Amino acid sequence: MTTEPNTALKLRVEGMDCGACAIKIENGLKRLPGVTEINVNYGLETLSLVLDEDRTSRGSVEDRIRSLGYTPRSMPGEEANAGKTSTAERGVSDRAWWQTRKGQLVIGTGVLLGLAFVIATVAPAIAEWAYLAAALLGVLPILRRAVAGARHGTPFSIETLMSVAAIGAVAIGESAEAAIVVFLFAVGEILENVAAGRARAGIEALMNLVPRIARRERDGAVTEVPADELAIDDIVVVRPGDRVPSDGEVVEGSSELDEAPVTGESVPVLKEAGNTVYAGSINANGVLRVRIIRTAADNTIARIIHLVEEAQGSKAPTARFIDRFSAYYTPAAMVVSALIIVVPPLLFGAEWSTWIYRGLATLLIACPCALVISTPAAIASGLAAGARHGLLVKGGAALETLGKVRTVAFDKTGTLTVGKPRVTDIIPLEGEEVDLLAKAAAVEDGSSHPLGMAIVETAEGRGLELPKVFGGAMAIPGKTVTARLREGFVSVGSPRYAAEQGNLSPELSVRLEALEAAGKTAVVVLSGKRPIGIIALRDEPREDAATGVARLKALGIRAVMLTGDNRRTADAIASGLGLEAKAELLPDAKLSEIAALREHGGIAMVGDGINDAPALAASSVGIAMGGGTDVALETADAALLKNRVTGVAELVGLSRATLGNIWQNIALALGLKAVFLVTTLTGTTTLWMAILADTGATVLVTINALRLLRFQGDDSTDPGDER
The missing domain is CATH 3.30.70.100 (Alpha-Beta Plaits)
Structure with missing residues (x-):
């Protein structure tokens, strides 16, 4: 079976x-x-x-x-x-x-209240009966929901409070107020629903980034097909003004793409054959033929939406606390209301009707809606705002933690630096600089070594014509590459190899040591055995690295670089960026450093999301650089889709703005309740004012949370910046 x-x-x-x-x-x-x-x-x-x-x-x-x-x-x-x-x-x-059901409740209770008002105006003698009918008919669907909630595990719901208050008001002869309270409750619910829909707009906006139609090319013919039907290796044509229908690789054409909707990058990015393009990017000026590398269900936009959905579904620590608090708060509020009703009449001989009325008003004021929604509304808005600026945060817990970190630890290679060496100095000992670079590039042409590739790339970037090489280049691993040019053999080798040739003068040695002290790797170009120049290379810091570190310091956060690179290179990079350096760290030592730093407060680790995975996991919150790669989106707690160091300060600024918004919401919710509790006990607040106060607080809290959607990522170093 x-x-x-x-x-x-x-x-x-x-x-x-x-x-x-x-x-x-x-x-x-x-x-x-x-x-x-x-x-x-x-x-x-x-x-x-x-x-x-x-x-x-x-x-x-x-x-x-x-x-x-x-x-x-x-x-x-x-x-x-x-x-x-x-x-x-x-x-x-x-x-x-x-x-919707809530909308129909508003219409139904509104019609009943309006009819009761008309009847009361035309026939005052039966006004009470008209309002009684309106109140009872209006509260019936609310009461039905309260009973269902109680039967199925939620006895102390907002519907329970409302039902008790409305029926209690009818019992003491306040049918008109009961009818108004029921109507205002229905209006409050629909307003909450509309406000919550506004908060969902961030996800809807992401969905709308991807076009529904793609121009697929097959057998030389271009036809329009639904973007969802694209398969891997399909070729699509993206015209100027079109959005890229799914992630792909350019196979033909050259154009600038606006990636701001996807990564938050404000400057158009040049894309040529071999470059990756993301779904939702806007083609600016040239026609591109793109090979699809991800289907619609798995492209960058779809993955971002999926991760933001998961993040909004997860609860932040503050939200979990408020949920637990509310579980006790609501029954406690009912007990307090009951005490307000019975204590003054029993102990002090006060009028029962007066204190029943005030107890019911207290019950309405105690509705926890505004308090319950205060944190998740802010978290949802913060997550959506971050996604729009290329700051992907995977959950409320990570968003809260980011604002509390005391230290940010950076990996060096690929995080603070570009991740590949670049030529920084060309020092000819004889002849011209361009001649030295051209000879070195000719020798290294075709090399797979990162230093050789950087030299060739620099020469190509300057448009240099390389000398002809006779025969293939010969390499001695770790020492030199040699090739025969027209004027003879030319080698590009390490200082050690040059010294072995016996022609390394003291002056040249001093210059090499100075370059290496600056964290650079120097190679010596030799003609035969005679040094003719030096080329220095270094994995240079990202253009925004110094600014990113400075912004963190402005936020009062300590910045540290953790790297396995040698001390000399690490110190040179760190001094230029203005942060501390801890070098020559093996993976275990890096984890120990993170543990030590964590003892002094929360620590965020920023890495490339691949070899830094253990460190990212060991930190309070892991941040991956990666421009939307799978690893960047899945390894860490947050990812910087713009691939910029300044994004770390933006994340902290967003988190602090969100935390500030949460506490504003909590203060607003509890503060209004406190004020109206006092006015209720003194007899100033009516029942309809009490429910209006709760509804108003809920709407105000939601509107305040929606202000986070206006968060500005770039240059946002003010912790409270919610412009």
């Missing part, structure tokens, strides 16, 4: 707008047999789970979601284990607000 495997199910769930919604759905589904691996992402309105359909049907899952007040809908490619879906398969619900 064979057993059917469990089904992986993914649904769109309309109506979720805060963490409390997600908890309610998760608690409700946990109680269904055969439902496991529940993952609710309210930010994207998605639910994924694993379902044993022999024990619980899909229909039962959807019915449970509906009973809790939300609307489940199928989504394309719904199987959660099917991997990343294509861009076309993604999408935020495009239903208008009045078509």
